[in-house]
Amino acid sequence: MKRLTVNNKEAYDILFAGDFGGLGNEFNSEYKDKKIMLIFDSNTEIYKDAVSKELSDVFGEVHTFTFTAGEKNKNLDTVMDIYEAAIKAHFERKDLFAACGGGVCGDMTGFAAATYLRGIKFIQIPTTLLAMCDSSVGGKTGVDFRAYKNMVGAFHQPSLVYMNMKTLLSLPDREYLSGMGEVVKYGYIYDSSMLDIIKDNFSAIKHKDERILSELIYRSCDIKRIIVEQDPTEKGVRAILNFGHTIGHAIEKLMNFKLLHGECVSLGMVAAGRISVNRGLISEDDLTDMKKILQALDLPVSLKGADANEILAVTKNDKKMEKGKVKFILLDSVGKAVIDHTVSDEELLSGIREVLND
Ligand code: GLY
Numbered sequence: 001m002k003r004l005t006v007n008n009k010e011a012y013d014i015l016f017a018g019d020f021g022g023l024g025n026e027f028n029s030e031y032k033d034k035k036i037m038l039i040f041d042s043n044t045e046i047y048k049d050a051v052s053k054e055l056s057d058v059f060g061e062v063h064t065f066t067f068t069a070g071e072k073n074k075n076l077d078t079v080m081d082i083y084e085a086a087i088k089a090h091f092e093r094k095d096l097f098a099a100c101g102g103g104v105c106g107d108m109t110g111f112a113a114a115t116y117l118r119g120i121k122f123i124q125i126p127t128t129l130l131a132m133c134d135s136s137v138g139g140k141t142g143v144d145f146r147a148y149k150n151m152v153g154a155f156h157q158p159s160l161v162y163m164n165m166k167t168l169l170s171l172p173d174r175e176y177l178s179g180m181g182e183v184v185k186y187g188y189i190y191d192s193s194m195l196d197i198i199k200d201n202f203s204a205i206k207h208k209d210e211r212i213l214s215e216l217i218y219r220s221c222d223i224k225r226i227i228v229e230q231d232p233t234e235k236g237v238r239a240i241l242n243f244g245h246t247i248g249h250a251i252e253k254l255m256n257f258k259l260l261h262g263e264c265v266s267l268g269m270v271a272a273g274r275i276s277v278n279r280g281l282i283s284e285d286d287l288t289d290m291k292k293i294l295q296a297l298d299l300p301v302s303l304k305g306a307d308a309n310e311i312l313a314v315t316k317n318d319k320k321m322e323k324g325k326v327k328f329i330l331l332d333s334v335g336k337a338v339i340d341h342t343v344s345d346e347e348l349l350s351g352i353r354e355v356l357n358d
Pocket of ligand 1: 134135137138140238241242
């Protein structure tokens with residue numbers, strides 16, 4: 001089983017497994033007098049028995065909690081339900097939570113763990129491609145607040161990330177492929193050789209070939225590891241991980257979450273790509289190539305029924321603003337991102353119009 005170690009203040013391992021069988025081995029006898037709360041959503045509840053079985057010998061007590069899947073439940077109400085379940089089961093500061101699901105589950109469980117009794121440990125058991133290659137690593141936790149995505153949160157590093165690649169097999173194709181948006185992102189911001197692997201393996205990727213997926217997820221996590229080790233709390237370089245997310249988040253919100261996160265990141269990358277072309281940083285051919293890669297993975301590169309000025313207004317309302325300027329991620333070249341604070345409204349509009357085909 002492959003393993004990476006993230007060397008933040010408290011180091012933790014990322015395990016790349018093909019089943020849940022090795023999970024229990026990650027906990028020594030000290031855990032025998034601790035409890036763990038396994039938190040599922042209504043889609044990932046199917047793993048309840050398998051995960052509970054692996055942990056029941058190593059933990060003193062295994063409890064479970066399930067919430068209804070979906071971004072609309074990623075809020076403080078669900079977090080309060082988690083607190084209540086933990087209080088009723090007498091969870092103390094030495095006990096743990098475990099997020100068994102996708103990005104919503106991981107972010108919310110992490111936030112509940114960061115705040116319950118002023119902070120308890122938690123582990124990530126990501127079951128979607130997006131969670132495996134991005135959100136389960138790096139300790140960003142949080143919930144949406146009213147109309148504001150991820151507005152309330154905390155940095156709280158997991159103690160372990162354990163992924164069972166087989167969980168990807170039961171994901172609906174659209175949800176699975178939307179996670180590829182994040183994988184493509186790593187190719188553009190950090191390592192263009194990942195794009196070559198993707199281009200050579202479109203069919204294998206679409207068929208969820210375990211070998212190619214393990215390779216891409218491992219490489220994505222390794223890039224994320226390198227970045228979050230340098231900058232765990234996004235004071236600097238970590239912001240490059242937001243490539244495609246600034247305009248992407250605005251579209252996600254305006255479309256009322258009808259588009260999946262990775263689909264919006266795909267649109268956001270095309271928009272950021274256009275701004276990078278206009279600045280002479282990458283070529284028109286590079287942008288065409290980006291669109292071809294995304295389309296080959298069934299990811300959207302254009303959007304109908306949205307208004308450019310509305311997307312601009314929501315983009316500028318995003319929390320990624322510094323001194324009134326949008327902190328924007330551009331491509332310096334294919335495989336290298338830069339953080340820029342000078343992108344004008346006109347430039348943002350040119351990027352937005354690229355996806356609206358105006
Ligand atoms: N998902 C971006 C980050 O973890 O910084």
